[in-house]
Amino acid sequence: MTSPVLPDIVGPGLDVLFCGINPGLLSAAKGQHFARPGNRFWPALHLSGFTPRLLTPAEQEELLEYGLGITNLVARPTARAEELSREELRAGGERLTELARRHRPKVVAVVGVTAYRTAFERKAARIGPQDELIASSRLWVLPNPSGLNAHYQLPDLVEVFGRLRSEVAQAG
Numbered sequence: 001m002t003s004p005v006l007p008d009i010v011g012p013g014l015d016v017l018f019c020g021i022n023p024g025l026l027s028a029a030k031g032q033h034f035a036r037p038g039n040r041f042w043p044a045l046h047l048s049g050f051t052p053r054l055l056t057p058a059e060q061e062e063l064l065e066y067g068l069g070i071t072n073l074v075a076r077p078t079a080r081a082e083e084l085s086r087e088e089l090r091a092g093g094e095r096l097t098e099l100a101r102r103h104r105p106k107v108v109a110v111v112g113v114t115a116y117r118t119a120f121e122r123k124a125a126r127i128g129p130q131d132e133l134i135a136s137s138r139l140w141v142l143p144n145p146s147g148l149n150a151h152y153q154l155p156d157l158v159e160v161f162g163r164l165r166s167e168v169a170q171a172g
Contacts, residue, residue: 006033008071009060014105015067015168016050017137019096021074021081021115021144022088028077032057033070040145040154041111047154048161071099073110073119081144086118093119101135106171108137109164112144127160129167138171140164 006023020033020041027035034041035057046054051066063070073092074084096119100108110116117125130139142160143152152160 005075006031006072008069008099009033009063010069010071010099010103011064012103013067014064014069014103016107016109016164017069017071017100017103017105018142019108019110020070020072021112022072022084022092023075023077024146025077025079027057030057033060033072034145036146038146040157043154044145044157044161047158049165050161069103069105071096073115081112081115081146084115089115089119090121097134100137104135105137107140107164107168108134109140109142111142113141115144116141128163138167140167 006027010017023033024036027033042055042057045051045068050068051063055062060070073096074088076084076088078084096108096110110119113125113127117123122130125141127141127143130141133139142164143157145152145157
């Protein structure tokens with residue numbers, strides 16, 4: 001049995017298109033982004049002010065109501081992002097650039113600095129806003145909200161997501 005491919009949640013007029021690395025096995029099985037219970041994406045999104053309430057992965061389509069979208073660099077599900085090849089990530093960067101060109105979100109936010117560095121060959125990239133654009137969109141790199149990322153706890157994620165939220169709000 002093959003796992004379902006996660007749908008891109010995209011549309012016109014997005015403020016932010018969030019881009020995960022790739023689906024975990026549970027996310028692929030459920031057809032929902034960031035579906036593992038220990039993942040902090042949904043709480044960080046809410047606590048930073050992007051959504052008025054905590055959404056569940058099953059409510060991912062509601063992101064569009066808040067001017068938000070979600071996709072992944074790579075469609076192939078894995079237990080850990082480290083299982084992805086450099087070639088898969090590079091192809092994902094090209095796909096994300098095309099998605100940004102087509103949908104023109106104000107900001108593209110890649111969730112995972114190591115994957116971003118590989119996909120876009122930016123070895124020195126850091127968390128936060130990037131100097132370059134992706135298509136015509138501003139580019140941000142956010143920490144990976146996986147429970148496996150011990151460097152960033154929920155308050156740290158909320159702070160970084162909040163900085164992005166403030167920039168989007170100021171830009172109107």
